[in-house]
Amino acid sequence: MSSEMMAVDYYIPLIMFLIVGALTPIGAMAVVKIISPLKPTFRKGATYEGGIRPIRDALIQYNVQYYLFAIVFVIFDVEVLFLYPWIYIYTSEVIPKLGGVNIAVLDMAIFIIVLLIGLLYAIKKEALRWV
Amino acid sequence: MIFSDYLSLFGAEALLTGLALLIIVLGLFMKNKNLMGCLSLAGLAVSMYLVMAADQTKGAVFYGTMQIDALSQFFKLVFVTVALIVVIAGLSRYKNHPGQDEFYGLLLLATVGMMVVASSMDLISLFIGFELASLATYALAAFDREKQNLEAAMKYFIFGSVSSALMLFGFSLLYGLTGTTLISGIADAGLADMGPVTLIALLFVIAGFGFKMALVPFHMWAPDTYTGAPTLVTAFLAAGSKKMGFVAAFKVVLIALIALRMEWYMAFAILAAITMTLGNLVAVWQNNVKRILAYSSVAYAGYIAIAFVVVGAAAGQIDGFSIAANGLAGGLLLILAHAFMKTGAFVAAAVVAYMALSDGKDNPDDIEHYAGLGHRAPITAFCMLICLFSLSGIPPTAGFVGKFVLFGSAIDAGLVWLAVLAILNSALSLYYYLRIIKYMYVNEPAGGKISEPKGYVLALVVALVGVLGIGFFPQVFVDLAYRAAEVLLL
DSSP states (O other), rough: OOHHHHHHHHHHHHHHHHHHHHHHHHHHHHHHHHHOOOOOOOOHHHHOSSSOOSSSSSSSOOTTTHHHHHHHHHHHHHHHHHHHHHHHHSSTSSSEEEEEEEEEEEHHHHHHHHHHHHHHHHHHHHTTTOO | HHHHHHHHHHHHHHHHHHHHHHHHHHHHOOOOHHHHHHHHHHHHHHHHHHHHTSSSOEETTTTTTTEESSSHHHHHHHHHHHHHHHHHHHHHHHHTTTTTHHHHHHHHHHHHHHHHHBOBBBHHHHHHHHHHHHHHHHHHHHTTOOOOHHHHHHHHHHHHHHHHHHHHHHHHHHHHHHHHOOOHHHHHOOOOSHHHHHHOOOOHHHHHHHHHHHTSSOTTHHHHHHHHHHHHHHHIIIIIHHHHHHHHHHHIIIIITGGGGGHHHHHHHHHHHHHHHHHHHHHHTTOHHHHHHHHHHHHHHHHHHHHHHHHHHHTSTTTTHHHHHHHHHHHHHHHHHHHHHHHHHHHHHHHHHHHHHHHOOOSSBGGGGGHHHHHHHHHHHHHHHHHHHHHOOOOOHHHHHHHHHHHHHHHHOHHHHHHHHHHHHHHHHHHHHHHHHHHHTTTSSSSSSOOHHHHHHHHHHHHHHHHHHHHHHHHHHHHHHHHHHHHHOO
16 A cells, blocks of 8 residues: 555656646747737748748658668667667677677677678669759 | 687577678679579578477576577477478579579578577567568568568558567566566566556457457458468468468467466467468458468468467366377477478479460469369479468378377367357368369369479478478478477477
């Protein structure tokens, strides 16, 4: 019984935080709506684009090739994600040695070689040439 | 652990991975790519030798996440054999094809993924193997780039992704419940009490595997994908990829979740009964031979799923261990048999489609094109005949051995109703198999004799040798299956 009480106690700050967090933006927008003068003009309603006047609609068609660029980008993005924990542990004592070679270095070398083969494939198939 | 140990235990996978990458790189620089098929053939033959050489060894690599034992070697043998037959047929089908390096590369990578699943003892490595095989086969299903290929690949991709997501969610719940992803660790945790979380985890894991195994009601993708994909890829999907679902389910359900057997055993009994009945009933009405074989493949998933039911029902009986071993060995034998006979049947269907297309007919898989096949393409017709007999379970073929052991164990386990239903279903299936045979040998030929492409013929002969070999010398394969079954039960 006491452990359940403690579990609920533990969540009370979280629940309060959620309620306050949800009310803050709603309250702020409601206050603005009530006290601010409202005089809409065309320029006020326009999309804010760093101060420059927007030239056309955002919904345009762009080349399907962008998709291939995005995929190749994601592959290397994920590679970096793997490299971070690897950097943290590759010199540590627990990593076994395989015939004098640090096995973590070997594993990462294999991983990067496979990725480079993928990059070579993308280049040779002209996936990265913008036409 | 020294380097040579890794090589002897993991050499087959390493070889195939390296070869797949080599084929992809070579394909970028070479003009004549007919070498790729021979390279894959040689690689698969060597890895088959490595798998068989490691048959008696037992060992774990990669910190216990991969285990080499009789079970893993049994399934690797199935996967490598199927890939080998498909590559042999591919030598004819994709000769001078500009993208054949990609075909063989993807096929080898898919085989590696399945082999990884076969030896995984950890949910994470199991999932990675699953995904490697799935991603490679998604691309293969669209390989010929025809309209029905794309439809098949799209359906396969969407259903496959959803099933992967379900499976992964189930795995994450299992990890949350037990604090480990090792299959043996989950088994030790003994999830005996059935809370809502356990129920959802079990449901999601069974649904995720059910998609891959094509159990009703998770089978909807299978007939469309099998019909639309290139026929050789269909052979690989039906005979290889589906078995990957079974080995994964054997490991997770029979080892990790054995404490919950009372819960999943009835679920699998109902799924098995519905799957085989629906598969056979729908197959009767089809006129497209690839679709008939696809529904027969769904029915086979139902038969093989009886193995789960037998293990669940046998637990607690007096000679429960030997009944469970019988049931699993029967399931494994049926998996091996199905690999040979389904690959053979689909390769034969590929020959007929090739013949119909060269006659200028559209709808190349229609049963009309099988008229008089016994005269037009005698070797293909004969191999198809034996494979169909084997599928319906007529002795002395592989299908008979598997069904005999499996259905017999179901009777021993007290599941007489399930065994009777399975036998009635086998009798029903004979109707649509005999219908194809009637077209092949009784109906008037629709054209003159054709020369059968050499690669297809060789692939058919390999499948035929497998089907008849298991049928005539069952003891060798029964022993192999028993040793594999004991790994799961001990």
